[in-house]
Amino acid sequence: MENSSDSKPTTIEFNVDRRCPIQYITVYNDRAEVTRSVQYHFNVQGTYDLVFEGFSPSVDLTSLHVSGGTGKACTILEVSYQTRHEEVKLDTELKPLDQLRNELDQIQKNLDKHQQELARLVKQRTWLDGRATKLMNHDEKLSGSNDLDVMQQFLEFYYKNLTKLDEETTNEQNHIKQLTQEKDGFEAKISQYGAEGEAHRQKIKREVTVTVHIASDNVDIALEISYLISNCSWRASYDVRVNSTELEQQKTQLTYYGIIVNQSQENWSNVQLSLSTAKPSLGGAPPKLATLRIGYEIPRYDYRRENFAGFGGSFGAPMLMCAKKSRPSSMMRAFTSLGSSSFNEQEESTASPTINVLAAETEASMSSSSFSIPRRATIDADGKPHKVTIGVLDLSSTFTYTIIPKLSLHAYLKATTTNTSDKQLLAGPAAVFMDNNFIAHSSIDNVCLGDTFDLPLGMDASIKVEYKPVKKVTDTQGLISKINCENIYHETRVVNTKATDVTVYIYEQVPLSSDEKIRVKLLIPDLRLKEQASNCTVTMNDANNVEWKWILQPKGECRCPLNYTVDWPKDKRVEYKEA
Numbered sequence: 001m002e003n004s005s006d007s008k009p010t011t012i013e014f015n016v017d018r019r020c021p022i023q024y025i026t027v028y029n030d031r032a033e034v035t036r037s038v039q040y041h042f043n044v045q046g047t048y049d050l051v052f053e054g055f056s057p058s059v060d061l062t063s064l065h066v067s068g069g070t071g072k073a074c075t076i077l078e079v080s081y082q083t084r085h086e087e088v089k090l091d092t093e094l095k096p097l098d099q100l101r102n103e104l105d106q107i108q109k110n111l112d113k114h115q116q117e118l119a120r121l122v123k124q125r126t127w128l129d130g131r132a133t134k135l136m137n138h139d140e141k142l143s144g145s146n147d148l149d150v151m152q153q154f155l156e157f158y159y160k161n162l163t164k165l166d167e168e169t170t171n172e173q174n175h176i177k178q179l180t181q182e183k184d185g186f187e188a189k190i191s192q193y194g195a196e197g198e199a200h201r202q203k204i205k206r207e208v209t210v211t212v213h214i215a216s217d218n219v220d221i222a223l224e225i226s227y228l229i230s231n232c233s234w235r236a237s238y239d240v241r242v243n244s245t246e247l248e249q250q251k252t253q254l255t256y257y258g259i260i261v262n263q264s265q266e267n268w269s270n271v272q273l274s275l276s277t278a279k280p281s282l283g284g285a286p287p288k289l290a291t292l293r294i295g296y297e298i299p300r301y302d303y304r305r306e307n308f309a310g311f312g313g314s315f316g317a318p319m320l321m322c323a324k325k326s327r328p329s330s331m332m333r334a335f336t337s338l339g340s341s342s343f344n345e346q347e348e349s350t351a352s353p354t355i356n357v358l359a360a361e362t363e364a365s366m367s368s369s370s371f372s373i374p375r376r377a378t379i380d381a382d383g384k385p386h387k388v389t390i391g392v393l394d395l396s397s398t399f400t401y402t403i404i405p406k407l408s409l410h411a412y413l414k415a416t417t418t419n420t421s422d423k424q425l426l427a428g429p430a431a432v433f434m435d436n437n438f439i440a441h442s443s444i445d446n447v448c449l450g451d452t453f454d455l456p457l458g459m460d461a462s463i464k465v466e467y468k469p470v471k472k473v474t475d476t477q478g479l480i481s482k483i484n485c486e487n488i489y490h491e492t493r494v495v496n497t498k499a500t501d502v503t504v505y506i507y508e509q510v511p512l513s514s515d516e517k518i519r520v521k522l523l524i525p526d527l528r529l530k531e532q533a534s535n536c537t538v539t540m541n542d543a544n545n546v547e548w549k550w551i552l553q554p555k556g557e558c559r560c561p562l563n564y565t566v567d568w569p570k571d572k573r574v575e576y577k578e579a
Contacts, residue, residue, distance in 0.1 A: 009047040009211060014038060015054040020225065024272035026370065027234045027260060029279050034266070035226040042214045042221060047077070055206040056229060056266040063228040066210050074221045078211040083204060104186040111179040118172040125165050132158055231263040234275050236428030237387070238444055240455055242397075242415065244435050252397040252417050252455070256390040256425070258371075260379055268379040273388065276370040277426060369424060393421045400503045401463055405492045411463035411504065415455045419447045434458060463502065466493040482570035489524075492560040496552035506548040508562045510540070511576060517569055522546075524563035 014020060020036040042048070055061070061081040068074075135154060210223070239255040258275045262268065371390050379386050397415040413434075419425060425447035432439045432455060439458035447453050470490040477485050496502050511520050525538045525546065535551040536558065550558045568574050 009049045011049045011051055012040065013051045013053065016052050016225075017054050020052065022268060022271045023224070024274065025268055026274045026276050027232060027258075028276050029235070030233050031228055031230050031280060032232045032264070033226060034229055034268075035224055037222060037224055039220065039222045042219050043217060045214045045216050045219075047211065047213050050210040050212060050223075052208040052210070052225065053205055055208070055227075056264055057204065057206070058229050058231045058264040058266065059206065060228045060230065061206060061208065064208055065226045066223060067226075068221075068223040073215050073219045075213045075215070076210065076223075077213055079208070080211075081206070081208045083206050100186055100190050104183065104190065107179055107183050107186065111176065111183060114172050114175045114179065118169065118176065121165055121169045121172065125162075125169070128158065128161055128165070229264045229266060231265075232261065234258050234260045236426040236444075238425075238428060238430035239433065240415075240430050240442070241433045241436070242457055250397055250399070252395050252415050254393045254395055254417075256393060256423065258388050258390050260386045260388065261383060262379045262381045262386070263383045265381050267381050268377075270376045270378055273373040273377050273379070274370045275373075275390070277424060278370075371423065391421070391423060393419075393423065396420050398503075399457075400505060401460065403463075403465055403492070403494060403504060403506045405465055405467040405506070406509065409465045409467055410459040410461075411465060411494070413457040413460045415457055416452055417455060418452045419449055422449065424448055425453075430455070432457060462497045463504065464495040464497060466495075468493070476570060477567075483567050484570050486566045487563070488566070489561070489563040491562070493557060494550065494552070494560070495557040496554065499554050501554065502552050504548075504550045504552055504558070506550070506560050507541075508546045508548075508560070510544055510546055510562075510564055511566060512544040515568075517572075518574060519567045520564060521567075522564045524561050 016036060020038045023035045023037050025035070026033045038050075038052075040050075061083075064079065064081060066076060066079050132154075135151075208225070210225075212221070214221070235258075237257040237259050239257070241253045241255070260273075260275075373388060377386075377388055395417045397417040400414055400416065401411040402414055403411050425444055427445050428443065430442045430444050432442050434457055440456060442456055444453060444455075468491045470488060472489075473487045475485045475487075477483055492506055492508070494504055494506065496504075510522055513520050525548075527538060527540055529538075535553075537549045539547050539549075541547050546562060548558075548560045550560075552558060566574070
């Protein structure tokens with residue numbers, strides 16, 4: 001086969017699904033980058049047009065990039081793309097969407113026929129009722145047997161036809177109800193069929209043409225074609241597992257998952273995956289901040305004519321109206337630098353001390369990171385979530401208990417965890433397990449390397465809480481200016497039944513006065529003494545709540561008394577509101 005450079009290039013067609021296997025895919029939060037490879041043996045030197053077709057409608061052909069073939073044997077001359085519409089002949093058989101529409105038209109015809117029949121029955125019923133009413137309102141008296149016979153015949157006629165009309169009306173109403181339900185069902189199917197059904201009417205061919213020059217005979221050429229494709233994404237998900245018998249080791253096992261959803265109409269079979277934390281949808285350039293100028297407001301005047309005097313009259317003097325309208329100022333938007341990381345994924349595996357889990361390798365760039373999955377995976381375009389494991393992380397944690405006795409007599413375990421791994425944690429839901437038992441659903445925000453985050457681990461019955469009833473004493477003091485004085489006292493007792501030390505935080509409310517005449521005085525604990533005991537500290541947090549921090553020994557206990565007074569004028573009443 002001869003192919004000179006001056007003649008028209010030889011065209012070679014490739015179907016991307018059959019002849020261009022996917023090598024690797026990088027998935028972003030709202031799209032993916034697909035890289036395919038193509039190999040071909042050229043017998044004769046010359047210029048060739050390599051035409052690639054079969055791309056998904058979700059492919060952005062403007063993002064197409066072709067690499068390889070840059071040596072002397074093969075030179076890429078041009079890359080172009082086009083979209084062609086080919087009408088599909090419907091001579092053989094009707095398409096599914098047309099079948100649905102034909103059935104819907106037939107149902108609509110039957111429905112119209114029954115509605116017309118129902119309208120005819122209504123008219124007959126109206127005429128029959130009108131004749132009966134006219135006969136009953138007849139003023140002439142009945143005389144003779146003939147009149148009685150006529151009346152009897154009419155009553156029989158009326159009863160017979162009325163019964164028949166009622167039965168036919170009921171049947172027609174049932175038919176109309178059934179046909180209406182069938183019509184609604186077909187309309188729902190047609191709506192659900194949507195664009196996919198319309199696509200059968202017109203075939204869209206998306207083609208990419210790569211023009212290459214082959215410099216020698218009998219050459220094997222390998223090219224790589226990459227492009228962006230939409231309707232696919234990934235998000236983070238986590239499993240958090242804690243063993244209660246190993247809390248003293250201060251470890252939390254976190255399994256990091258990537259949930260991939262592919263709706264791109266392009267199946268990814270046995271491909272190398274990479275998950276990226278870059279967010280292309282946000283753009284690469286920061287927003288531009290405009291100049292904010294200030295000046296005097298320019299009033300706008302509205303002249304309105306009033307005192308119109310009617311016919312033969314005159315107009316009054318115009319009234320000067322100044323409509324004050326503030327000029328819109330420039331909107332300033334704060335922006336944050338885009339920092340992200342990308343993750344490599346692997347198929348789901350269970351975390352176990354005796355099973356090795358392939359962890360994704362982290363590849364960090366200047367603005368993002370990615371995780372490469374160590375093994376190939378298959379992600380079909382079925383719109384279903386596909387879970388792959390990014391890694392199993394053993395993180396350092398500090399376990400503490402939180403007790404709010406006013407709201408709950410339970411001690412809630414919390415793990416304050418530090419991200420000591422090499423992977424950035426993206427925001428996502430987390431399922432929390434204690435001793436392989438599900439505890440609760442939680443969530444994790446974006447956590448950079450070295451940052452800390454809190455994870456709730458549920459209630460622990462081995463920490464017993466006792467909340468003694470509130471003691472309240474109200475008295476009136478003062479000789480001239482009477483004031484109400486209220487003294488409140490209550491106490492919380494906590495017992496550690498574990499065989500190890502635990503750190504417990506206990507919180508109690510102290511009212512915050514919103515008026516200078518309402519005075520609140522905290523008597524116990526004395527906040528001037530930060531350390532109430534060798535293993536206890538007390539502070540007041542920003543919410544005006546007293547915070548005790550106790551380090552309880554095994555089988556140890558603590559008591560947290562709270563005593564405060566509230567004074568206010570006697571002629572006033574106070575109320576407590578939580579904000």
